[in-house]
Amino acid sequence: MSTHRLTTITIAVPDVAVCADFYRDFGLTETSPGTFSTSEGGEQLQLEPGSRRMLTHLGIGVDDGNDLDRLESAVTAQGFPTERDGDGFAVVDPGTGVNVRVEVADRLPPQSNGAPGERRNERAPAVDRVDPVRPKKLGHVVLGSPDVERSRRLFLDGLGFKVSDEVPGLISFMRCSTDHHNVALQAAPMPFLHHTSWQVADVDEVGRGGNAMVAADPDRHLWGLGRHYLGSNWFWYLQDPAGNFAEYHADLDLITDDAAWESMSVSDQRALYAWAPPVPDEFIAPPDLVDPAAEG
Numbered sequence: 001m002s003t004h005r006l007t008t009i010t011i012a013v014p015d016v017a018v019c020a021d022f023y024r025d026f027g028l029t030e031t032s033p034g035t036f037s038t039s040e041g042g043e044q045l046q047l048e049p050g051s052r053r054m055l056t057h058l059g060i061g062v063d064d065g066n067d068l069d070r071l072e073s074a075v076t077a078q079g080f081p082t083e084r085d086g087d088g089f090a091v092v093d094p095g096t097g098v099n100v101r102v103e104v105a106d107r108l109p110p111q112s113n114g115a116p117g118e119r120r121n122e123r124a125p126a127v128d129r130v131d132p133v134r135p136k137k138l139g140h141v142v143l144g145s146p147d148v149e150r151s152r153r154l155f156l157d158g159l160g161f162k163v164s165d166e167v168p169g170l171i172s173f174m175r176c177s178t179d180h181h182n183v184a185l186q187a188a189p190m191p192f193l194h195h196t197s198w199q200v201a202d203v204d205e206v207g208r209g210g211n212a213m214v215a216a217d218p219d220r221h222l223w224g225l226g227r228h229y230l231g232s233n234w235f236w237y238l239q240d241p242a243g244n245f246a247e248y249h250a251d252l253d254l255i256t257d258d259a260a261w262e263s264m265s266v267s268d269q270r271a272l273y274a275w276a277p278p279v280p281d282e283f284i285a286p287p288d289l290v291d292p293a294a295e296g
Contacts, residue, residue: 001160001162002063003062003071003161004107004176005061005105005137005182006138006139008044008045008046008057008059010046010048010055010056011046011048011053012048012049012050012055013047013050013240013242013244014049015242016033016034016049019047021241022220022240023045023047023240025212025213026135026238027133027134027135027198028045028135031043034047038137040137041137041138044137053242055096057098057101058098059100060176063104063107064104065104067104068087068088068103068104071159071160074160075089075158078154078157078158080094080154087103087104088102089101091154093150093151094147095191096191097191098191133248135199137198138196138198138199140179140184141183142195144185144193144289145187146188148187148188152172156174161182161183162175164255165181165230165264165265166263166264166265167265167266167271171184172186173231180230180254194245195237195244196247197247198248199249200248200250202250203234203250206224206225210224210225210238210248220240221239223235223280224237224248225276225277226277227273227274228272228273229266229270229274230264230270232251234249234250234251235247236248
């Protein structure tokens with residue numbers, strides 16, 4: 001696989017300063033106004049002013065110029081125009097409206113998926129943790145597209161992503177790294193960002209991070225603690241002041257051998273969770289998601 005990780009994202013929000021407070025509390029480090037880094041991935045989030053919330057930029061890392069040449073050729077062969085700028089090229093996904101930039105970037109250290117270890121005759125050290133939760137890296141984004149098949153063609157046939165699992169007619173979980181998914185595309189009446197997801201060390205950090213966020217502001221809580229079936233990860237979803245969902249995750253499936261992985265198509269409860277509290281309505285249909293056809 002030519003690609004190896006997500007590098008950066010840019011989210012447009014109506015009020016950058018208010019949303020910046022949320023992401024500071026979430027555990028990201030603000031390196032300059034509106035720019036945030038993770039503990040291992042460097043600067044991975046940029047907030048910018050916008051009339052409505054949306055993902056405007058998505059960075060994808062490759063190893064070298066040969067990877068760039070190969071992927072740019074594949075993208076243009078699918079009919080998507082590109083713009084080259086030295087150490088990267090950009091292409092706009094016509095379905096989601098996101099400007100995708102493929103760029104040469106360093107690989108991150110090998111990742112542990114955060115599964116708990118075995119212990120005997122001793123107390124779990126996690127119960128005494130008091131340090132703030134700090135996300136290790138940006139793991140994935142989930143995007144809605146009114147032209148989901150065209151968006152899929154860009155990511156799968158152009159950029160070389162692979163489908164890990166899917167819910168037919170609804171959502172495809174796709175990877176550009178060993179993570180179960182880095183981008184998920186779902187059918188939607190308009191382009192929108194459903195959520196960003198940030199890897200933490202383990203389930204205790206998912207729980208501690210979610211508890212701390214909700215203790216500071218109960219309105220931030222959306223859904224969790226729970227465990228997904230597709231991807232297998234622990235989750236807790238929070239909501240930023242603009243309405244974007246941000247997820248802490250740990251223990252995500254790692255796919256290191258494509259031939260050994262069996263992709264699934266599911267259409268029951270497993271599409272959302274293995275176990276969890278009841279799914280809130282706004283997780284399925286965010287209240288600011290508008291069908292242009294219904295507006296007339």
